Amino acid sequence: MSQKNNLISKEQVLHVAKLAKLSLSDTEVELFSEQLSHILGYANELRDLDLSNYPPTSHPIELENIFREDVVIESISNKKVIDNAPQSSNGQFLVPPILND
Amino acid sequence: MTIQNNSTDDSEYSEYEPTIGLEVHCELKTATKLWCGCKNSFGEQPNTLICPVCLGLPGSLPVLNKKAVEYAIRIGLALNCTVQPSIFHRKNYFYPDMPKDFQISQYDIPINTDGYVLLTDGSKVGIVRAHIEEDTGKSTHFSSSGRIHESTATLIDYNRAGIPLVEIVSAPDITSSEMAKSYVNELRNIIVATGATDGKMEEGSLRVDANVSVKKKDQIELGTRCEIKNLNSLRSLGKAIDYEIDRQIQLLNSQKKVIQQTRHFNEDLNQTVTLRTKEEAEDYRYFPEPDLVSLNPTGEWINEIKLNMPKLLIDRRQSVIELIKDSKEMSQLIGTVNTLVDQQLDTLFIETVGFGSDPTLTLKRLTNEAANSIDAAKKLNSKELAYLINLETSGKVSSTQSKAILSNLLENTSETVDSIISRLNIQSFGDKEIEQLLDNLILEKQDEFKRFVDGDDKVIQFFIGQVMKLTKGQANGKSVTQILLKKRNG
Numbered sequence A: 001m002s003q004k005n006n007l008i009s010k011e012q013v014l015h016v017a018k019l020a021k022l023s024l025s026d027t028e029v030e031l032f033s034e035q036l037s038h039i040l041g042y043a044n045e046l047r048d049l050d051l052s053n054y055p056p057t058s059h060p061i062e063l064e065n066i067f068r069e070d071v072v073i074e075s076i077s078n079k080k081v082i083d084n085a086p087q088s089s090n091g092q093f094l095v096p097p098i099l100n101d
Numbered sequence B: 001m002t003i004q005n006n007s008t009d010d011s012e013y014s015e016y017e018p019t020i021g022l023e024v025h026c027e028l029k030t031a032t033k034l035w036c037g038c039k040n041s042f043g044e045q046p047n048t049l050i051c052p053v054c055l056g057l058p059g060s061l062p063v064l065n066k067k068a069v070e071y072a073i074r075i076g077l078a079l080n081c082t083v084q085p086s087i088f089h090r091k092n093y094f095y096p097d098m099p100k101d102f103q104i105s106q107y108d109i110p111i112n113t114d115g116y117v118l119l120t121d122g123s124k125v126g127i128v129r130a131h132i133e134e135d136t137g138k139s140t141h142f143s144s145s146g147r148i149h150e151s152t153a154t155l156i157d158y159n160r161a162g163i164p165l166v167e168i169v170s171a172p173d174i175t176s177s178e179m180a181k182s183y184v185n186e187l188r189n190i191i192v193a194t195g196a197t198d199g200k201m202e203e204g205s206l207r208v209d210a211n212v213s214v215k216k217k218d219q220i221e222l223g224t225r226c227e228i229k230n231l232n233s234l235r236s237l238g239k240a241i242d243y244e245i246d247r248q249i250q251l252l253n254s255q256k257k258v259i260q261q262t263r264h265f266n267e268d269l270n271q272t273v274t275l276r277t278k279e280e281a282e283d284y285r286y287f288p289e290p291d292l293v294s295l296n297p298t299g300e301w302i303n304e305i306k307l308n309m310p311k312l313l314i315d316r317r318q319s320v321i322e323l324i325k326d327s328k329e330m331s332q333l334i335g336t337v338n339t340l341v342d343q344q345l346d347t348l349f350i351e352t353v354g355f356g357s358d359p360t361l362t363l364k365r366l367t368n369e370a371a372n373s374i375d376a377a378k379k380l381n382s383k384e385l386a387y388l389i390n391l392e393t394s395g396k397v398s399s400t401q402s403k404a405i406l407s408n409l410l411e412n413t414s415e416t417v418d419s420i421i422s423r424l425n426i427q428s429f430g431d432k433e434i435e436q437l438l439d440n441l442i443l444e445k446q447d448e449f450k451r452f453v454d455g456d457d458k459v460i461q462f463f464i465g466q467v468m469k470l471t472k473g474q475a476n477g478k479s480v481t482q483i484l485l486k487k488r489n490g
């Protein structure tokens, strides 16, 4: 498929990759541009259907109002949680600085 | 009011006007978090109130807390909003305070829309929406200098992650820092009265983001706005807004552009500083949360919530006003009524007046004398309080005596007024006793009495002073005045 026909341009792929903190090679950018375009192209076919009699749905399962009562359930221990952390300090997760510019 | 940054009195500044919209985040007082059964509690050991759901571990699923929805609806009703069917969205961003790498929030279809808040001066601020979302974890930045920009590492505590929040977004109807403070104060009082939140800014259970822009007065289009994050006191809110208005006007006046960005208020420097510039980072790629179904509160449930929720602030103030509306001082008492209700003493007031005490005097005693010990005041027995106020109104105890008895009553709310009177040896100086004292005084101070008889009313104070000296402040000044006037008029 030629670049011209792609619904998702290479620039858009790079933008989304940046938001997702992914670094892609040129080949991957090309590949994903094509694959994402295919997916959107398929979604576009749905536009041809007459859906005027169907209200928009936000979820494929027809359920609403699924609740839990406000009752405390015991949490897991700090040790168990922190044991999984790559780095910790005094029971807290230690992560690289957030704002460093 | 002191004017800061000279922004309002400098003529070149007067051609600009600020536009301010506020986002207020309030934590809900549920027992558990929004999506899991972890305890909702402030000030616990870090990372002890967490589970696979609020840590965002693979395979865990959120289930909506019914009480949180009820509280959100209470807030919506108190803010005159429409409560509507809504859905949840994922707001995607990379920031370690959200372990899932997204925050579950409401986007285009929030639970509450289109409300308003009436400020105490009568002005109105529109509420665009009040939606449900989860709080993030708490990050502490490590650095040798203490500055956020120079931090070397960040510590994360997820106890707060997943605590239910309602975010209340105002319309850009606010035009000054004073109005912003007045709005937040009134909003806080309203939502605290619903019982849904405790509104403690100092503990971070109520946090404010301010969107500020300025434009020339004749310009229709709004100026470029900056968002100031996480203002956690009314004082910082006011200062940050004043600084930001001034900064933007100075930029525009020197032909520079305001850049749309997120800013942080530095309390020490008293100024706002850039946190991040809005560009791609603001692309949150919202999409419907597939792990949650839609929220569609039935009319029946909303009605039940409305019926069972605590009385609205505005109605509580009205109930007090009804009782004092015949008072001559009514117009000066409105602020006092608000204070009474904000301090949760209105129920006690209404009960006390129900026992026959004078409403105006009861209001004054509760908001002045009891103001320094609110917690004790809440425990006061309304019948005893009414008894005390009645003793004062009928002149059986003086106002000084009454205040002394009340302060003893506040120290031990289970003691009776009569027991305090006998314990403190408070003597009631009735009109007869006072008249006797006055008769003796008049013989001693004939010159003064003659001046009074000749029409010099200032001498009344002199006699009150003398009587007070003799009774160690236990006589009623009003009685002294009345008796003297009776003597002069024959």
Ligand SMILES: [Zn+2]
Binding pocket: B033, B036, B037, B038, B049, B050, B051, B052, B053, B054, B055, B162
């Ligand atoms: Zn949890």
